[in-house]
Amino acid sequence: MSKESLSPNEVKEMVIAIADKIIASEELLSEADRRLGDGDHGLGMQRGFTAAKAQVEALEPATVGQVFSTTGITLMSTMGGASGAVMGMLYQNGGTALGDADTFDSACLSTFTTAALEGVTNLGGAKRGDKTMVDALATAQEAAVASAGKPLPEAIADVAAGAVAGMEATKEMIATMGRAKTLGEKSIGHPDPGAVSVSIMFTTASEYVNQ
Ligand code: ADP
Ligand code: MG
Numbered sequence: 001m002s003k004e005s006l007s008p009n010e011v012k013e014m015v016i017a018i019a020d021k022i023i024a025s026e027e028l029l030s031e032a033d034r035r036l037g038d039g040d041h042g043l044g045m046q047r048g049f050t051a052a053k054a055q056v057e058a059l060e061p062a063t064v065g066q067v068f069s070t071t072g073i074t075l076m077s078t079m080g081g082a083s084g085a086v087m088g089m090l091y092q093n094g095g096t097a098l099g100d101a102d103t104f105d106s107a108c109l110s111t112f113t114t115a116a117l118e119g120v121t122n123l124g125g126a127k128r129g130d131k132t133m134v135d136a137l138a139t140a141q142e143a144a145v146a147s148a149g150k151p152l153p154e155a156i157a158d159v160a161a162g163a164v165a166g167m168e169a170t171k172e173m174i175a176t177m178g179r180a181k182t183l184g185e186k187s188i189g190h191p192d193p194g195a196v197s198v199s200i201m202f203t204t205a206s207e208y209v210n211q
Contacts, residue, residue, distance in 0.1 A: 002153035002210045006104040008061035014208040015067050019053035021204040022046065022197065032193035036180035041083060041193040048079035048087065064104040068095025068112070082178055083194055086124045086133065090198075093119025106155035110148035113141040113159065124177075131173035131180065131187060133194030139166030140202050153210050160199075160206035167191050167199040 003010065022029075022045050030042030052074040061067050072092025076084060097115030098108055117137050126132040143162030147155035170192040180187050 004105070005152055006064065006209070008064050008067060008102060011064045011067045011104050012056055012059060012061055014205055015056050015071055016053055017208045018201050018204045019049040019056070021200055022049040023053075025197075025200055029193055029197060032191060032196050035190040036175065036183065036187055036193060038179055040081070041197070044079045044081055044083060045087070045197055048075040048084060051075075051078040063098070063100050063102055064108065065095040065098035065101060068092070068098070071095070082124070083133075083197075086120050087194070087197070089119040089123050090116040090133075090137065104152075106144075106150050106152045107148050109152070109155055109159060110141075110144040113137070113144040117141045126177050129173060130177045131170050131175040131192045131195075132177050133192065133198045135170045135173070135192065136163045136166035136195035136198035139163060139169070140198065156202070156206045156209045160202040163199040163202040167195040170195045 006014065026042035026046040028042065029045055030039055033039050033041035052071045055070050055074045056067055059067060059070060068091045072088045072090065072095060075091060076088030079087060094112040094116035097111050101108055120134060120137060121127070124132070126134045128135055128138050140159045140163040143158040144155065147158040168191065171189060174185055175181050175183060175187040180192070
């Protein structure tokens with residue numbers, strides 16, 4: 001049965017499902033980073049989401065935002081690197097923007113992704129087309145805004161499709177930020193590892209809502 005909206009405890013379950021999927025994707029994410037960077041993205045994500053899962057499991061959340069904010073703060077303090085700060089900010093700013101909402105619906109999805117994108121771009125300075133996770137997050141956010149009036153299962157499926165399309169588009173881009181910058185045109189043909197992470201996160205969220 002798909003879910004029309006999520007309670008704080010269901011958001012907790014969803015974030016744990018995301019953590020499990022990211023932890024299980026360590027090799028895929030490390031391989032993506034071996035092609036463009038230093039090969040540590042999978043390990044950083046695995047470390048961050050192992051810690052975040054433990055923190056979230058211990059929560060008895062009263063609001064939906066609390067689950068996301070706890071995840072973000074834990075990622076920031078455990079992942080390290082450029083991606084730890086931006087990945088943490090995605091969850092922390094997204095969660096804070098939800099205020100004291102105790103239900104997560106498609107309007108919350110739009111609010112979350114908009115604040116997440118704003119937080120990540122303000123902190124990291126990457127723009128669309130720079131071949132970073134911003135490319136997957138921005139297409140996810142566009143889909144979320146366009147689908148804010150739909151039932152949550154449809155809206156989150158649109159957002160997942162948007163994130164995957166944004167990740168796929170990074171294959172054709174030349175990196176201009178971070179470690180992949182030194183590769184120039186050699187970065188063409190490979191997806192950005194952070195964008196792969198973002199596409200996995202939203203795809204898992206959609207699977208949770210639509211299961
Ligand atoms: P590091 O680059 O420190 O080795 P990771 O390998 O864990 O960190 O993560 C690399 C990913 O971080 C990139 O694929 C990219 O998506 C993301 N990233 C790096 N810098 C930025 C930035 N300024 N803004 C947004 N995302 C960024
Ligand atoms: Mg790396």
